[in-house]
Amino acid sequence: MFLHSFNYFRGIAIIFVVLAHSYIPAGWQPGESVFDRFQFSLMMNGTVFFVFISGFLFHHVFVPRYQYKKFMIKKAKFVLLPYLCLSILPILFWLFWTPITAPHESLYSGHPDWQTAIWYFLTGRQLTAYWYIPMVMVLFLISPLVVWLTKKNMLLWVGLPLLVVASFIHRPVGNLQAMQSLVYFFPVFLIGGWASAHKDWLYEKLANKEIWLLLIAVALAFIQASFTDQVGNSHKPAFQWGGVDYSLYQKVLLCFALMIFLHRFEDKEWHWLNTLANVSFAIYFIHPWFTTWWRLYHPTPESWPSSGNLLYTLGVCALLIVLSIAVAKVFKAIFKTRSRYLIGW
Numbered sequence: 001m002f003l004h005s006f007n008y009f010r011g012i013a014i015i016f017v018v019l020a021h022s023y024i025p026a027g028w029q030p031g032e033s034v035f036d037r038f039q040f041s042l043m044m045n046g047t048v049f050f051v052f053i054s055g056f057l058f059h060h061v062f063v064p065r066y067q068y069k070k071f072m073i074k075k076a077k078f079v080l081l082p083y084l085c086l087s088i089l090p091i092l093f094w095l096f097w098t099p100i101t102a103p104h105e106s107l108y109s110g111h112p113d114w115q116t117a118i119w120y121f122l123t124g125r126q127l128t129a130y131w132y133i134p135m136v137m138v139l140f141l142i143s144p145l146v147v148w149l150t151k152k153n154m155l156l157w158v159g160l161p162l163l164v165v166a167s168f169i170h171r172p173v174g175n176l177q178a179m180q181s182l183v184y185f186f187p188v189f190l191i192g193g194w195a196s197a198h199k200d201w202l203y204e205k206l207a208n209k210e211i212w213l214l215l216i217a218v219a220l221a222f223i224q225a226s227f228t229d230q231v232g233n234s235h236k237p238a239f240q241w242g243g244v245d246y247s248l249y250q251k252v253l254l255c256f257a258l259m260i261f262l263h264r265f266e267d268k269e270w271h272w273l274n275t276l277a278n279v280s281f282a283i284y285f286i287h288p289w290f291t292t293w294w295r296l297y298h299p300t301p302e303s304w305p306s307s308g309n310l311l312y313t314l315g316v317c318a319l320l321i322v323l324s325i326a327v328a329k330v331f332k333a334i335f336k337t338r339s340r341y342l343i344g345w
Contacts, residue, residue, distance in 0.1 A: 003060070004269075005262035009053055011276030012258065014283050015317065016046025018324075020232075021128050021287065022317040025294045027308035030231055037225035039310050041247060042218070044232035047132065048251035049258075051185045054136070055192025056259075058143070059150060063193075066147050075140045079281075082344045083124075083133040086285055090126040090292070091117050098296075123176050127288040131175035135182050139189060150193060159190030163252070167245045170234045180238045188252060195259060206260045213257035220250040276321070281344035282328035287320045 020043065023030075030040040062071060095113050111119075124131035149155050166187050172180035195202060206213070224230050224246040236242040276283070308316075331339040339345060 003266070004274075005259070005266050006053060006056060006060075007277040008262050008265065008270060008273045009049070009258055009277075010280050011273035013046060013049035013053055014276055014280040015321070016043070016049055017129065017284060018287050018320050019313065019317045020044050020046055021291050022320060023308070023313045025291055025320075026312040026316040028310065028313050029307075034222075034225050037231055038221055040232045041221040041224045041230075041250070043310070043313070045247045045251050047185070048188050048248065049255060050132075051188040052192040052195070052252070052255040055146075055189035056196040057192075058146065058189070059193040059196035062143075063147055063150055066143075068144055071143065072140060075137070078340055078344060079133065079140075080137055081341050082281075082285055083130065084121070085342050087121060087124075087126050087130065090289075091120045094120070094126060123178070125174065125176060128291055129284060129288050131178070131181065132284075134178040135185065138178055138182050139186065146190065146193060149190065150197065153197075155190045155194035155197065159187045159194060162187035163191065163248070167248050168242075169238050170236045170242055170245045173235050173237060175235070177238070183238070184248070188248075188255075191252065192255070195256070199259075202256070203260065203263050206256065210257040210260040213253045213260070217250045217253040217257065220246045220253070224250070275325070279325050279328050279345055282331070283321060283324040285343050286324040286327050290320055290323055 023040075023043075030036045095116060120126040122134055124134045146155075149158055162183075166184045169180060169183050171184050175181060228243060228246065230243075230245070230247065232247070234242060234245045234247060328339075328343055328345055331343050332345065335342060
């Protein structure tokens with residue numbers, strides 16, 4: 001059964017993903033004020049939404065007819081292949097043509113170009129946001145474990161303890177470690193699967209209670225902004241102490257709040273959100289090309305043309321989404337159904 005509410009959720013998720021990459025082009029540097037940090041905390045870490053939805057849809061769509069080989073072939077064609085295609089030019093650019101310092105150049109300086117190219121492919125650091133693909137491909141590789149946990153009714157029993165672990169591990173520095181990212185996001189995937197398995201129960205028990213989930217999430221964002229040094233996402237070496245990552249719990253609560261809220265509109269047709277949802281993977285792949293181009297002209301905060309804020313960031317986000325959809329539609333017009341191998345749509 002097709003769930004309109006989760007299609008709308010996908011549309012909202014891609015807005016948050018692009019929003020997290022819009023504050024730098026918008027010239028916004030969250031300052032010392034609690035309100036600034038509070039806004040930033042609510043805005044960032046939207047990848048949690050993406051992973052929760054992926055876990056939900058994995059259970060809803062794939063588990064009933066799961067075949068590992070077919071599943072992996074599909075992911076290789078429509079996730080890995082676009083990643084590889086869209087990574088070639090940026091990697092060549094950073095290796096041979098860049099007028100500015102390449103991302104994380106100090107980590108591979110002195111190595112042969114072919115080793116550097118492989119490093120980029122394995123870390124996804126050739127473009128903003130591409131780190132997600134190496135991590136999620138590893139997640140897909142271990143999907144039989146998720147199916148087994150589903151059959152044993154252990155998704156939540158395993159997911160919740162791992163969520164606690166993830167909140168102490170935090171996200172990796174520079175998003176460079178796919179395995180640390182997997183440890184961080186895997187419990188969210190499991191909890192998303194559990195939410196799918198128990199969606200009717202959740203819709204009944206949490207009906208009209210999403211406001212309380214929202215308030216708790218907002219309180220966690222306030223705690224993070226007021227009492228920790230974390231600004232937005234928290235990145236650190238896995239085994240270095242950094243306190244609790246409140247952002248992770250905040251976003252998981254917002255996942256359930258949005259799930260319950262959007263269920264009210266299961267029978268409604270929201271064309272603009274459907275469009276965002278349907279093109280979401282292409283938006284994910286395309287929008288970093290625009291932010292990278294901006295970085296070429298404004299590589300440091302001192303060169304930023306303005307001092308932005310959340311409103312500017314929302315404007316840049318909207319522009320990036322519109323431009324990405326336009327490019328995606330050009331690809332679609334030229335390559336027809338084969339565009340899915342190039343841009344994921």
